Amino acid sequence: MNIDVRIKRTDPVSGETQWQTFEYDALGKPSVAKILEEINLREQLTDKDGKAARRISWECSCLQGVCGACAMVIDGRPALACETFVDPSAQSEVSIEPLRKFHVVADLVVDRSVIDKTLLESEVYIKDYNESSPDEFAHRYQASKCLKCGLCLEVCPNWTGTGKFAGALFANDCYLVDSADSSTEIRDEFGKHFAAGCSKSLSCMKVCPMKIETIASIAKMNRRKKR
Numbered sequence: 001m002n003i004d005v006r007i008k009r010t011d012p013v014s015g016e017t018q019w020q021t022f023e024y025d026a027l028g029k030p031s032v033a034k035i036l037e038e039i040n041l042r043e044q045l046t047d048k049d050g051k052a053a054r055r056i057s058w059e060c061s062c063l064q065g066v067c068g069a070c071a072m073v074i075d076g077r078p079a080l081a082c083e084t085f086v087d088p089s090a091q092s093e094v095s096i097e098p099l100r101k102f103h104v105v106a107d108l109v110v111d112r113s114v115i116d117k118t119l120l121e122s123e124v125y126i127k128d129y130n131e132s133s134p135d136e137f138a139h140r141y142q143a144s145k146c147l148k149c150g151l152c153l154e155v156c157p158n159w160t161g162t163g164k165f166a167g168a169l170f171a172n173d174c175y176l177v178d179s180a181d182s183s184t185e186i187r188d189e190f191g192k193h194f195a196a197g198c199s200k201s202l203s204c205m206k207v208c209p210m211k212i213e214t215i216a217s218i219a220k221m222n223r224r225k226k227r
């Protein structure tokens with residue numbers, strides 16, 4: 001069945017933006033990643049109007065919902081392209097655009113280096129773990145699954161990419177580091193870059209592909225901060 005694939009294109013040289021539509025003959029319920037891959041593999045790439053088109057720039061790695069590279073906005077919602085499936089019997093069009101809060105490098109590729117920069121500057125990375133209870137271990141394991149895909153930042157009403165507030169992935173990494181090395185520095189960083197800026201909308205938890213319960217990380221950090 002044919003579907004229209006609308007893609008927000010950004011020229012990597014001029015920075016000009018436009019929507020371009022491609023026709024795609026879908027078999028079954030393909031993932032958005034598969035659709036992008038197959039469109040790019042066409043010998044001659046032309047859009048729906050028959051105009052020659054540039055290959056679509058997008059990122060992927062694992063294609064199993066693990067690495068976070070393929071985070072983008074699909075039909076208006078932030079999601080992983082490899083984990084989002086299109087049902088041609090239910091929709092005749094799919095729209096795909098890059099994450100909106102990050103600098104667009106080209107088409108669906110965005111610069112997410114701000115994520116690493118914040119974590120590095122705050123020294124939010126893990127050294128050695130302390131002994132812990134089974135409950136603590138379970139949450140630590142869950143928090144460690146963070147892909148750094150940026151979907152939580154995309155939906156967060158408080159994160160802008162320019163202020164001090166560093167978002168849910170920062171809170172989870174603070175928790176992980178604190179459970180390894182409970183120094184006051186990491187709690188100070190949590191206070192400066194997270195605690196004061198979170199309005200607890202918890203939209204981050206709804207969109208997280210790894211289902212990380214950031215609220216549990218926040219609660220554990222707040223409890224420790226008081227000690």
Ligand code: FES
Nearest residue numbers: 061063067068082
């Ligand atoms: S390609 Fe790794 S999460 Fe989609």
